Amino acid sequence: MLSYDYLIVATGLSLDHDAIEGFSLDMVGQDGIGALYAGPDYAAKTWQAASKFTEDGGVGLFTRPATEMKCAGAPLKHTFLIDDLARKAGSRGKMDVHYMANNNSLFGVPIVSEKVRMLFGDRGITPDYSHVLTGIDAGSKRARFDTPEGSVERDYDYIHIIPPQRAPDVVRQSGLSWADKWVGEGWMEVDKASLRHLRYPEVFALGDVAGVPKGKTAASVKWQVPVVEEHLVAQIAGDTTDAAYNGYTSCPLITQVGRAMLVEFDYNNNLTPSFPGIIAPLEELWISWLMKEVALKATYNAMLRGKA
Numbered sequence: 001m002l003s004y005d006y007l008i009v010a011t012g013l014s015l016d017h018d019a020i021e022g023f024s025l026d027m028v029g030q031d032g033i034g035a036l037y038a039g040p041d042y043a044a045k046t047w048q049a050a051s052k053f054t055e056d057g058g059v060g061l062f063t064r065p066a067t068e069m070k071c072a073g074a075p076l077k078h079t080f081l082i083d084d085l086a087r088k089a090g091s092r093g094k095m096d097v098h099y100m101a102n103n104n105s106l107f108g109v110p111i112v113s114e115k116v117r118m119l120f121g122d123r124g125i126t127p128d129y130s131h132v133l134t135g136i137d138a139g140s141k142r143a144r145f146d147t148p149e150g151s152v153e154r155d156y157d158y159i160h161i162i163p164p165q166r167a168p169d170v171v172r173q174s175g176l177s178w179a180d181k182w183v184g185e186g187w188m189e190v191d192k193a194s195l196r197h198l199r200y201p202e203v204f205a206l207g208d209v210a211g212v213p214k215g216k217t218a219a220s221v222k223w224q225v226p227v228v229e230e231h232l233v234a235q236i237a238g239d240t241t242d243a244a245y246n247g248y249t250s251c252p253l254i255t256q257v258g259r260a261m262l263v264e265f266d267y268n269n270n271l272t273p274s275f276p277g278i279i280a281p282l283e284e285l286w287i288s289w290l291m292k293e294v295a296l297k298a299t300y301n302a303m304l305r306g307k308a
Contacts, residue, residue, distance in 0.1 A: 006232060009188060010206040011171055013070060013216075016164040021135030021144070023161060031138045032058075032158040036078060049158060050078075054086040057094025058157025061143055063133045066102045067164040067185050070208050070216040073251040073263070075099070076106070076116060078160055083123055084256040097124070098154075100131040100145065108214070109269045112253075112261075115282050119255060133161065167209050176203065178211045187211030192267065193244035195228050201235070204228045212247065213267055218300050219250030248272060252292035255284050262288040 015037055017025060028035045029045025032053060036043050053060055060082065064075040079099050086092040099106070099120065106120070106127060107113040120127055131145040131152075142153050165185075167177060172186030176197060179189075188205040189198050192212040197203035206224050208216045215224065223245055230243035247267030254260045262279050264272045273281045279288055 005202065006235070007200075007203045008206060008228060008232070009171065009176070009203065009209055011168050011209050013165050013208040014168045016166055017161075019164045020133060020161060022138065023136050027138055032141060032156060033136075033138060034078075034158065034160040035162070036074070036160065037162050046160070050082055050160075053095070053158035054082060054089055054091055056157070057091060059096045059098070059155060060158040060160075061098050061100055061154060061156045062160045063100045063131075063143075063162055064102045065162055065164045066132045066146075067166060068182060068187065068216060069162065069165045071251070072108060072216070073253045075160070075162055077254045079125060080119075080123075080255045081257065083125060088257070092124075096126075098126045098128050100133065101127055101129045102132050104129045109263070109265050109271075111269075111271070112263055112265075112282070115261070116253075136161070165208075171209055176200070182211060192247065193227075194231050195224060195245060196231060204232065212245075214247045214249045214265070215245070217249050217251065218303065219264075219296075220245075220248060222299075222303060223248045250274075252288060252296065254289065254292065258286055258289050259284040260288040260292050261285070262291055 017023060025035065025038055025042065027033045028038060028042045029048045032049055034046035034049045036046050062075060062079040079097065083092065083097055086095055105113045106116040117127065130148050133143060134146050135144040136159065141156050143156055143159055144151055144153050167186030171177060171188060176188050177186040188209055188211050190196060190205045190210055190212065191198055195204050195206065195210055206228055207221045227243045227245045230241045234241040249265055251263045252260050253263050261282055261284055263281050264274060266272050271281050273279060279285060
């Protein structure tokens with residue numbers, strides 16, 4: 001046990017694979033099962049299963065959990081990329097691709113959701129709304145979903161599993177979580193602008209573990225850190241500051257190999273492009289892909305080393 005004067009919590013989140021009945025990580029890469037979020041080794045195994053799907057065809061189910069999650073555009077990216085790779089291989093006609101949305105939307109920002117809906121229509125990807133994965137039977141290749149009408153089962157040849165995501169146990173058991181929001185997920189109870197805990201003013205949260213409406217991306221952390229720093233320095237000095245995080249979130253939404261939409265937005269779902277007049281946020285552009293592949297990788301690595 002350590003004492004402290006000030007506490008900044010930046011634990012990230014936990015992947016709850018055990019919440020998917022019948023699933024375990026040793027299944028990834030086999031029997032048409034993918035799970036990119038589990039780590040690099042599992043991403044490689046997912047690629048094996050997805051590649052077989054693009055070659056053989058069949059029914060593909062691309063899932064998204066009902067909880068808050070890091071990089072909420074990732075389920076869409078995987079769907080778009082597998083569709084595009086199959087088209088380039090000439091095998092798309094053998095595939096029936098379904099995106100299993102967790103609610104009645106495809107993205108948390110309405111204008112982006114509508115754009116994705118249009119792209120899905122153009123590419124023959126079927127959105128199945130309000131389908132939340134609860135279990136699989138790998139032997140029979142059947143998946144079970146909760147829907148507003150009750151539990152339903154769907155056959156698949158390939159399924160991409162993204163598990164529910166929650167605050168780590170140490171946070172959920174600390175008494176720092178929201179009691180009336182995101183119940184069962186355990187995100188820290190902080191003011192969405194200052195990121196200061198609402199009951200313990202010496203405590204702050206950063207990144208995925210923060211209980212705020214948006215912001216589970218690396219780009220969000222880049223904007224959150226200076227806000228917490230200003231509040232911490234001011235509090236130590238006996239002063240105050242009006243520094244505020246506005247919910248900035250960046251999602252380079254890959255839609256094809258070599259094309260992406262650089263979607264940036266705030267708490268109010270306003271689009272907040274960093275390069276207005278140069279990069280249109282809802283256009284599939286090679287420059288947005290280049291930003292994702294080249295510029296953002298360098299920025300993320302610099303952040304990890306405290307240099308950005």
